[in-house]
Amino acid sequence: MGSFFRNWWRLLVAVTLLVAAIQVFVRPSTALERAEPVRAAGVALFRPVYSAADFLRGGLSGVWNRYIALVGVSRENERLRKEVTELRERLHATRDAVLENRRLKELLSYSRTIEQRTLGARVVGHDVSPWFRAIFLGTGSEAGIESGMSVVTPYGAVGRIHKVHPGLSEVLLVTDGRFAADVMVERSRVRAIAEGAGGNFCRLKYISPAQDVAVGDRIVFSGFDGSMPKGVLLGTVVSVDRPKESLFQKVKVQCSVNFQDVEEVMVILSRPSVPYRAVKD
Amino acid sequence: MAYLGASLCIWWLSGFVPWFLLPDFPFLAIVYSGLFVPGVAGFLCALPPALFREITMSSPSWSMFLGSMALYFASREIGRRFLLRSEPSLLSAVVSLLAAESFSVVLLLTLSGARPFSFLWGAQEAVRIAWTSLIAVPLFLDLSVRWRSVKE
Numbered sequence: 001m002g003s004f005f006r007n008w009w010r011l012l013v014a015v016t017l018l019v020a021a022i023q024v025f026v027r028p029s030t031a032l033e034r035a036e037p038v039r040a041a042g043v044a045l046f047r048p049v050y051s052a053a054d055f056l057r058g059g060l061s062g063v064w065n066r067y068i069a070l071v072g073v074s075r076e077n078e079r080l081r082k083e084v085t086e087l088r089e090r091l092h093a094t095r096d097a098v099l100e101n102r103r104l105k106e107l108l109s110y111s112r113t114i115e116q117r118t119l120g121a122r123v124v125g126h127d128v129s130p131w132f133r134a135i136f137l138g139t140g141s142e143a144g145i146e147s148g149m150s151v152v153t154p155y156g157a158v159g160r161i162h163k164v165h166p167g168l169s170e171v172l173l174v175t176d177g178r179f180a181a182d183v184m185v186e187r188s189r190v191r192a193i194a195e196g197a198g199g200n201f202c203r204l205k206y207i208s209p210a211q212d213v214a215v216g217d218r219i220v221f222s223g224f225d226g227s228m229p230k231g232v233l234l235g236t237v238v239s240v241d242r243p244k245e246s247l248f249q250k251v252k253v254q255c256s257v258n259f260q261d262v263e264e265v266m267v268i269l270s271r272p273s274v275p276y277r278a279v280k281d
Numbered sequence: 282m283a284y285l286g287a288s289l290c291i292w293w294l295s296g297f298v299p300w301f302l303l304p305d306f307p308f309l310a311i312v313y314s315g316l317f318v319p320g321v322a323g324f325l326c327a328l329p330p331a332l333f334r335e336i337t338m339s340s341p342s343w344s345m346f347l348g349s350m351a352l353y354f355a356s357r358e359i360g361r362r363f364l365l366r367s368e369p370s371l372l373s374a375v376v377s378l379l380a381a382e383s384f385s386v387v388l389l390l391t392l393s394g395a396r397p398f399s400f401l402w403g404a405q406e407a408v409r410i411a412w413t414s415l416i417a418v419p420l421f422l423d424l425s426v427r428w429r430s431v432k433e
Contacts (some may be wrong), residue, residue: 010354010355010357011358013354014351014354017350017354018347018348018351019346021348022346024343025344027342028341029343035343039332039335039343040336042336043336046333046337073377084354123401127338127339128305129337129338130300130405131338131386132338133339133341147340161282176396177396177397178397196397197396197397197399198397198399215357218313
């Protein structure tokens with residue numbers, strides 16, 4: 001028996017660690033909280049690398065925008081001048097509507113300030129693993145960010161804060177398979193559960209064949225589950241499949257945000273009304 | 282410094298190059314430590330890339346670290362019992378470890394109810410496994426020769 005363990009201890013350790021990893025994957029353990037200083041040290045070690053990568057990326061896009069993309073700019077300038085003239089004429093024609101719109105915008109931003117504080121943050125990196133969809137923000141717990149907070153852009157929802165470290169936050173994208181939230185079809189108010197489907201897509205679950213969903217419908221978060229703010233755009237329906245043998249429709253949604261290109265996001269600094277599981281990680 | 286360079290490369294490339302063309306350098310560092318660096322030195326070499334994977338991937342807390350250390354011990358066992366210092370043997374070892382890891386994560390995610398994988402994703406993952414394995418063979422052979430000369 002002793003010789004068996006001596007011969008195969010590496011394999012036994014590997015199997016034990018694999019079982020432990022599966023256990024932690026399926027049910028996050030609170031006992032591992034003691035090891036958080038190690039993770040914090042690792043994050044502190046790699047944070048400058050994120051910053052350097054962000055700096056390099058910014059520098060490269062700056063060179064591209066300022067020099068290379070200037071080819072043909074005079075032609076575009078001419079076109080834009082004409083467009084500005086046309087837009088000015090239109091603006092004069094709809095002055096009343098513009099003024100009303102401005103007032104409404106001010107009112108909206110005021111109500112947002114009262115109800116939900118937001119924080120701008122830069123995207124400094126992407127999850128490079130093939131299995132998970134996440135981005136990293138260059139702002140962390142020192143700014144008041146907590147797990148479960150919503151992350152949005154003016155174009156739509158980005159995801160939820162998954163883990164927070166000093167100076168770095170991890171955002172689980174809406175396209176990650178572990179993301180789920182209550183949504184509704186903007187036009188028909190049909191409710192469903194949106195789930196990440198990889199790529200730039202989500203799928204809607206539990207929509208019966210009798211309910212009204214069509215290609216081109218906009219999908220917004222309902223806010224009923226307290227995980228994402230009400231009314232934030234998720235995306236647009238790109239396909240609806242009604243299989244005869246199934247109880248539910250298969251609805252595919254293309255997200256309104258291109259996650260590969262997003263550079264700045266807003267974190268909504270209000271705690272989710274439903275406790276987020278990652279807090280216990 | 283090698284790990285730092287690899288991480289810089291990965292993050293910089295992550296903005297421009299699709300994920301399936303990015304070789305998993307920390308994975309390669311862990312497998313190399315298991316296959317070629319004996320004893321406590323190998324274990325210590327495997328710790329930083331395992332921590333690196335834990336931090337840069339959005340898996341549940343510490344699952345990727347534990348999985349990476351399991352990978353280290355598995356590759357140590359392979360290095361001790363099955364590995365021959367030849368290209369086909371190295372290639373098959375790295376491909377099987379990459380495929381086993383990917384299959385495990387996909388299985389766990391699928392069992393937990395998530396279905397973010399498609400046929401296209403499978404094809405892309407196959408490209409990533411092939412690409413990382415093809416890089417691994419010359420890299421491992423070169424590094425093992427250097428490591429041997431350092432020991433001598």
